Amino acid sequence: MEYQVAFAVALSAVLALFLSVEMQIHSARTYPVISDSTLKISNEDRAIEHLSEALSCKTIGNATAPKGVSDSGPFKRLHDLLEASFPQIWRQLGVEKVNDYSLIFEWKGANSTLQPGLLMSHMDVVPVADTDVPKWSQDPFGGAVTDGFIWGRGALDVKITLVAILEAVEELLAAGFEPERTLLLAFGHDEETGGTHGAKAIVRRLRERGITQLHFVLDEGGVVLTDGFPPLTRKPVAAIGTAEKGQTTVEMSIATAGGHASMPPLDGSSVGSIAARILSRLDRSPINPGLVAPASDMLAAFAPEAPFYLRPLLRLAHNGLFGVLLAQVMGAMSPEASAMTRTTVAVTSLEAGVAHNVLPQEGRILFNSRVLPGETCSGVVNYLNATGAARDANRVSLRVLSAQEPSPVSDSGGPVFETIRRAILEVLPSREGEMVVVPHLVAGATDSRHYTELTEDIFRFAPLMMNKTAGDLARIHGNNERVRTADFLKAIRFYMRFIRLAFARAGV
Numbered sequence: 001m002e003y004q005v006a007f008a009v010a011l012s013a014v015l016a017l018f019l020s021v022e023m024q025i026h027s028a029r030t031y032p033v034i035s036d037s038t039l040k041i042s043n044e045d046r047a048i049e050h051l052s053e054a055l056s057c058k059t060i061g062n063a064t065a066p067k068g069v070s071d072s073g074p075f076k077r078l079h080d081l082l083e084a085s086f087p088q089i090w091r092q093l094g095v096e097k098v099n100d101y102s103l104i105f106e107w108k109g110a111n112s113t114l115q116p117g118l119l120m121s122h123m124d125v126v127p128v129a130d131t132d133v134p135k136w137s138q139d140p141f142g143g144a145v146t147d148g149f150i151w152g153r154g155a156l157d158v159k160i161t162l163v164a165i166l167e168a169v170e171e172l173l174a175a176g177f178e179p180e181r182t183l184l185l186a187f188g189h190d191e192e193t194g195g196t197h198g199a200k201a202i203v204r205r206l207r208e209r210g211i212t213q214l215h216f217v218l219d220e221g222g223v224v225l226t227d228g229f230p231p232l233t234r235k236p237v238a239a240i241g242t243a244e245k246g247q248t249t250v251e252m253s254i255a256t257a258g259g260h261a262s263m264p265p266l267d268g269s270s271v272g273s274i275a276a277r278i279l280s281r282l283d284r285s286p287i288n289p290g291l292v293a294p295a296s297d298m299l300a301a302f303a304p305e306a307p308f309y310l311r312p313l314l315r316l317a318h319n320g321l322f323g324v325l326l327a328q329v330m331g332a333m334s335p336e337a338s339a340m341t342r343t344t345v346a347v348t349s350l351e352a353g354v355a356h357n358v359l360p361q362e363g364r365i366l367f368n369s370r371v372l373p374g375e376t377c378s379g380v381v382n383y384l385n386a387t388g389a390a391r392d393a394n395r396v397s398l399r400v401l402s403a404q405e406p407s408p409v410s411d412s413g414g415p416v417f418e419t420i421r422r423a424i425l426e427v428l429p430s431r432e433g434e435m436v437v438v439p440h441l442v443a444g445a446t447d448s449r450h451y452t453e454l455t456e457d458i459f460r461f462a463p464l465m466m467n468k469t470a471g472d473l474a475r476i477h478g479n480n481e482r483v484r485t486a487d488f489l490k491a492i493r494f495y496m497r498f499i500r501l502a503f504a505r506a507g508v
């Protein structure tokens, strides 16, 4: 009886909660799309040329070379091109080079008591393998402008933001804009190879200059998914990264007696049997999903846009009980949705054996894990030990090769997020109400992780219009990287608007 009463009370409590949350009027602010003179680009063709020229520089880093660069020519050429393209910035904002190749600019604000805001990008790109060059319809380092696109490695990741930010600042300087808050620009040169000589050194230099606190950082990370986020919405979705996952690579070594391949052991003690057991245990029992910020914030932000039957559930994304349920659903939905709700563990390398007729004495498995905010790299090691190694523990040892903890989660309810959201909604859609802005968890690593000691407010958004169905996401680090010229011009306008909103007298 007592059990039945308790059950009835619990059920009505859940129902009451459900109804009360559903009845709350969730009204995120909307902003009209603007197209006034403050967004006018003085010479659009020249701007397109500037990006095209930047794409023609083969700025590829080398993690093992001094200062992260073995071929300095393309970086120097890029610096020269940028200086020629943006003469006012070079004249007025005082360029400072860090480790020869990274660049810092400072546009002093009228009010020196305000903490500076910092916009960042990076100048390096990933290489294009010789075998991939024939798969491109344009020269990857030619900067071709054709069919309404600008082509080349870096068109999306991420010389587009480098050039768009500089275009925006050059326009604002010409227009006589005077920032109230100091605006810093920081462009690293080795993001793709770790950021040690670039972003990390820039942060050190800023501290040496007495800048110990930033109001916010805006880096790459989230993009606009123009084909939406079905089934939640088909409207274009602008995803602002408020956190990024950690990552760790762990090596598992297996050691056994080995022997002749003609007489394999019966007790499952061969490297092959042990590896098979470990991998199947891990496959059967992945790390439990959980719905934490930013994924929970993202689902809640989708609520007003989603089909009516999903709205109540989405509005309960912050509720522990329903959060678990939603995480289970998302965990099974798609690799992307699953990655937002759990620490993933992927096998990236399997090695064993010296000859076709010898049982190996040693084996090696590499695990690459992406760690959810709130969880830790050591938690991944515990999981590999407890779930994977389990009863084979005496033959297995683990070694952590690299570990980067997940970033803190920035505030998606604060003024900086709202200002980015406003600039997006005022500039990027073609009509009011046509785009949805949500907080987002970035699965990869960006240079912004080096800035966590300077600010809690790190936002990761690049104004790239990406059509997932058309395969645009695969162009990043892939073949035929390109950006629509109209979208590049939109990106410039986004930064012009954002800087006006965030750095003006009445800014955030």
Ligand SMILES: [Zn+2]
Binding pocket: 122, 157, 158, 191, 220
């Ligand atoms: Zn990048």
